[in-house]
Amino acid sequence: MTALTALARAIAVREERAQPLTTVRHVHIGARPLVFVPLALAGEANAPLAALVGDDRAAPHLLVVPQPRNRAQRFAFAAELGHLVLDYLRSFTHFREDVPINRGREVRQRFSDAPQLIVPNPAGVAFTRLLGRSTRLRRTDGPYAVDPVVPLLGRWLTFLAERAEHPGSSLMVAMTRALSMHWATGQSSTEDANLAALLGWIAPPEGRSPVEAAADAEDADLWPPAGPATDPTFDNEILSPAIARHERDPRHFDGLRKVLNSQLEPTWHLMWRGIDVLGGLSPGASVAERWADDRDSFTNYVTYLAGDNPLPQARRDSATAAARRLSTMERAQNVYDVQRAMDDPLVMAEYRLGGEAFAGTVTYAAPDRIDASSGRRKLRPQILVHTDDPLRLTPGATVSDRSRPKQKAVIVRVSTLDSGGYEVQLELSGGMGNSLVAPPGSVPAVGERLTYSALDAAFRQPDRFPANEETPWTHGGPPQQYVPTNDDAVEDWS
Amino acid sequence: MDVFPAVMQDFLHGDRPGVVVDSPPGAGKSTLVKRVATHLAGAGEPLAIVAQTNEQVDDLVAGIAAAAPDSQVGRLSRDGYLASARVAGHRNVVVDSKMGNLTGSAVVISTAAKWATVTDGSWPWAIVDEAYQMRSDALLRIAGRFERTLFVGDPGQLDPFSVVETERWAGLSWDPQQSAMAVLLAHNPSIKPHRLEVSWRLPATAAPVVSEAFYPYTPFTSGTGPEDRSLFFRTRAFGKSTVDYSLETAAATGWALHELPRRQTLRTDAEVARACAQLATRLLERSAVAVSEKAPDGAPVTADRIAIGTAHRDQAAAVRAHLPADTGITVDTANRLQGREYDVTIVWHPLSGRRDATAFHLESGRLCVLTSRHRHACVVVARAGIPDLLDAHPSTGRMYLNEAVKFPDGWEANQAVLAHLSEHRVPA
Numbered sequence: 001m002t003a004l005t006a007l008a009r010a011i012a013v014r015e016e017r018a019q020p021l022t023t024v025r026h027v028h029i030g031a032r033p034l035v036f037v038p039l040a041l042a043g044e045a046n047a048p049l050a051a052l053v054g055d056d057r058a059a060p061h062l063l064v065v066p067q068p069r070n071r072a073q074r075f076a077f078a079a080e081l082g083h084l085v086l087d088y089l090r091s092f093t094h095f096r097e098d099v100p101i102n103r104g105r106e107v108r109q110r111f112s113d114a115p116q117l118i119v120p121n122p123a124g125v126a127f128t129r130l131l132g133r134s135t136r137l138r139r140t141d142g143p144y145a146v147d148p149v150v151p152l153l154g155r156w157l158t159f160l161a162e163r164a165e166h167p168g169s170s171l172m173v174a175m176t177r178a179l180s181m182h183w184a185t186g187q188s189s190t191e192d193a194n195l196a197a198l199l200g201w202i203a204p205p206e207g208r209s210p211v212e213a214a215a216d217a218e219d220a221d222l223w224p225p226a227g228p229a230t231d232p233t234f235d236n237e238i239l240s241p242a243i244a245r246h247e248r249d250p251r252h253f254d255g256l257r258k259v260l261n262s263q264l265e266p267t268w269h270l271m272w273r274g275i276d277v278l279g280g281l282s283p284g285a286s287v288a289e290r291w292a293d294d295r296d297s298f299t300n301y302v303t304y305l306a307g308d309n310p311l312p313q314a315r316r317d318s319a320t321a322a323a324r325r326l327s328t329m330e331r332a333q334n335v336y337d338v339q340r341a342m343d344d345p346l347v348m349a350e351y352r353l354g355g356e357a358f359a360g361t362v363t364y365a366a367p368d369r370i371d372a373s374s375g376r377r378k379l380r381p382q383i384l385v386h387t388d389d390p391l392r393l394t395p396g397a398t399v400s401d402r403s404r405p406k407q408k409a410v411i412v413r414v415s416t417l418d419s420g421g422y423e424v425q426l427e428l429s430g431g432m433g434n435s436l437v438a439p440p441g442s443v444p445a446v447g448e449r450l451t452y453s454a455l456d457a458a459f460r461q462p463d464r465f466p467a468n469e470e471t472p473w474t475h476g477g478p479p480q481q482y483v484p485t486n487d488d489a490v491e492d493w494s
Numbered sequence: 495m496d497v498f499p500a501v502m503q504d505f506l507h508g509d510r511p512g513v514v515v516d517s518p519p520g521a522g523k524s525t526l527v528k529r530v531a532t533h534l535a536g537a538g539e540p541l542a543i544v545a546q547t548n549e550q551v552d553d554l555v556a557g558i559a560a561a562a563p564d565s566q567v568g569r570l571s572r573d574g575y576l577a578s579a580r581v582a583g584h585r586n587v588v589v590d591s592k593m594g595n596l597t598g599s600a601v602v603i604s605t606a607a608k609w610a611t612v613t614d615g616s617w618p619w620a621i622v623d624e625a626y627q628m629r630s631d632a633l634l635r636i637a638g639r640f641e642r643t644l645f646v647g648d649p650g651q652l653d654p655f656s657v658v659e660t661e662r663w664a665g666l667s668w669d670p671q672q673s674a675m676a677v678l679l680a681h682n683p684s685i686k687p688h689r690l691e692v693s694w695r696l697p698a699t700a701a702p703v704v705s706e707a708f709y710p711y712t713p714f715t716s717g718t719g720p721e722d723r724s725l726f727f728r729t730r731a732f733g734k735s736t737v738d739y740s741l742e743t744a745a746a747t748g749w750a751l752h753e754l755p756r757r758q759t760l761r762t763d764a765e766v767a768r769a770c771a772q773l774a775t776r777l778l779e780r781s782a783v784a785v786s787e788k789a790p791d792g793a794p795v796t797a798d799r800i801a802i803g804t805a806h807r808d809q810a811a812a813v814r815a816h817l818p819a820d821t822g823i824t825v826d827t828a829n830r831l832q833g834r835e836y837d838v839t840i841v842w843h844p845l846s847g848r849r850d851a852t853a854f855h856l857e858s859g860r861l862c863v864l865t866s867r868h869r870h871a872c873v874v875v876a877r878a879g880i881p882d883l884l885d886a887h888p889s890t891g892r893m894y895l896n897e898a899v900k901f902p903d904g905w906e907a908n909q910a911v912l913a914h915l916s917e918h919r920v921p922a
Contacts, residue, residue, distance in 0.1 A: 322631075323630075326656065463635070473637070475637070476667065
């Protein structure tokens with residue numbers, strides 16, 4: 001926990017209401033997200049029990065597995081879910097937009113919107129990932145055949161769960177994670193994992209204070225757990241008899257549905273309240289850019305699945321695939337961190353507090369300074385900036401301000417002022433055209449307030465990795481070609 | 495016992511493409527690399543050397559250029575690299591950012607990141623230095639360029655890290671977030687590491703403590719005896735502060751625990767920062783003298799022989815803020831102190847003033863690096879109450895199928911070091 005978050009939490013305790021951690025929203029919230037609230041059976045590995053799913057808050061679909069230990073019923077559940085999810089996904093493949101590439105010489109296409117799957121919490125993401133894993137490798141013929149939609153659902157759920165890990169992606173969002181990224185509450189982070197308690201702090205129901213709402217959330221009768229794990233008392237006293245009754249007499253199916261719906265419905269409403277709360281924040285400047293990446297990724301996967309013989313995702317990454325994926329994720333993480341700081345003064349404040357950025361006022365500017373030391377005359381204006389931030393950057397560091405992203409500033413000298421604070425001497429290059437006279441406005445003027453940071457979101461060439469068949473001896477040598485087999489769906493330990 | 499002949503035999507004639515040498519802190523790893531490099535350069539065999547940081551590359555370039563004055567040493571660098579003084583001073587060193595301009599070099603040295611950008615060519619011989627600090631994906635990118643490779647490293651060092659948190663690859667033998675050495679040994683169980691067993695850096699007071707806490711199954715000893723090293727002050731303290739007590743305890747016994755009153759604090763605890771700075775400046779004021787096998791008549795402990803180590807960068811910055819500008823005292827994080835050596839170190843205990851003990855703060859490599867940089871004495875600065883903190887937070891890291899269990903466990907290593915430090919406690 002950073003110092004600013006700790007402070008926000010302390011204030012939240014004192015004020016008895018959640019405190020914003022950001023000034024803008026950093027996740028994309030789609031116009032028509034698909035909310036998915038799954039429940040799993042206790043004691044069974046990822047056995048689906050029930051789910052509420054849908055993109056219309058007034059009309060959720062309730063899916064139920066009457067006997068979750070019965071594997072045939074599990075795959076019936078997956079087929080039902082698959083039809084719903086695939087219909088939803090397909091609805092985003094009608095409209096495309098042109099994207100200029102190669103400096104405008106060519107054009108490629110991507111879908112103008114993309115699906116968004118929202119689950120209550122990180123455990124919901126894990127459930128989705130495992131459901132994808134258990135369905136994507138199933139056969140559609142021979143013994144134990146499943147509905148053809150099941151393996152397709154598995155691929156999509158796997159795709160979405162993988163995107164959930166991708167820094168900055170909003171294709172799959174865990175509600176508690178998205179909310180606690182934007183607000184600090186006066187409770188522990190373990191308590192923040194309870195959706196009802198977290199949302200109670202941020203947006204309590206009518207007539208309840210945040211603290212009262214958080215206390216209400218401790219009552220599992222009032223606010224059942226947001227899944228996938230269920231309340232043990234419910235399991236023992238209500239669910240177990242209801243399943244037994246249905247086993248004896250299938251006419252009790254409606255009773256079982258009602259019982260499960262009672263556990264899911266409160267969370268369903270919380271999810272939409274959370275979507276409203278997040279949607280009420282104005283999006284950060286780079287949210288659209290990251291969503292465009294998400295749309296690219298969605299477009300690519302649709303294209304891949306439409307191609308010749310698309311393979312399901314392998315059970316595990318090969319050595320080169322793992323390294324390549326890690327490299328991609330690290331680049332995305334870096335860009336995401338920098339973009340958030342640039343979009344949001346409160347996030348930037350963290351960096352200022354850590355001394356990696358400073359805000360200050362220009363006290364002197366020499367916009368026409370020429371550097372002729374290397375023989376060629378170059379325009380190198382210098383400015384002095386006065387800052388009161390606890391500066392930790394040292395001479396030689398390259399910084400930039402978000403209002404002039406193409407202009408690099410190198411710290412020449414940092415002097416401590418007797419009156420407190422620092423005076424930073426900066427030499428500027430770039431973003432001023434090619435002549436030896438800086439166009440008006442391209443060099444910061446005296447009195448202008450700027451925030452310089454060492455954060456750099458510049459494009460980096462992707463790292464190069466050896467081809468899969470050139471995996472070196474240190475990493476096990478070239479792996480065998482992956483050929484899907486009937487045994488793929490069998491786990492090592494089953 | 496000198497392992498050089500055995501290592502050389504294995505490297506030149508062994509049946510495996512790789513040879514591994516494990517080395518505890520200060521056991522002559524760099525000397526070994528230099529000897530192997532000089533040997534191969536003398537025989538006219540092209541050799542590639544991979545290090546992890548530019549600092550390490552410069553150290554190796556300077557060392558090998560001096561040891562093999564007749565061979566050309568190439569330093570492959572990034573664009574715009576300015577040769578540091580210790581590199582520029584050698585006439586047999588060529589610095590260039592393009593491999594094509596270094597073809598005449600007997601030895602080419604660069605960082606792993608720069609090696610990964612080399613698109614063609616292969617080398618019959620290679621040495622990968624500090625392979626425990628290297629991430630396995632970095633090795634994946636370059637291992638194919640080399641026919642036979644010697645991997646050298648210290649297993650007690652900090653594991654490499656990633657800004658991305660994922661458990662996606664946990665348990666896979668090629669997990670890209672593991673160290674290069676872990677992955678290479680997992681795939682090649684027939685490689686039996688050679689071990690260096692004598693630390694020439696750590697004094698007789700420190701080697702048993704570090705060995706027991708961090709190298710429980712591969713013990714090592716100190717190359718010097720208790721009589722070979724001593725630390726004394728040319729001045730006497732006027733009135734005694736706790737800072738002086740701590741320094742004198744450390745001078746007499748090799749260790750001191752400068753213990754501040756118990757308190758939960760922010761990460762950049764101002765009182766700990768001040769205490770670290772005071773201890774270092776007081777050491778200079780008192781004109782400490784270090785007697786060792788290298789300087790039997792005593793050598794003054796100057797600012798460049800003192801380091802202050804912390805867990806976080808902002809803690810290092812907080813300490814620097816309490817030091818006068820340009821003191822020359824090194825203040826850095828454990829990550830950046832790896833592989834470096836000082837006479838006296840002052841350590842900001844990673845668990846000081848904390849409310850919880852996370853995996854990051856418990857990591858055995860972090861404490862190991864911090865407590866094994868010194869030739870004479872180590873002063874640990876901490877808030878009281880760390881034993882209670884440890885008792886309340888046993889390590890609860892998740893276990894994964896097929897994942898090798900690492901020894902020693904950070905929690906246990908912390909306990910062992912604390913148990914030893916409690917005998918040298920100075921309440922401040």
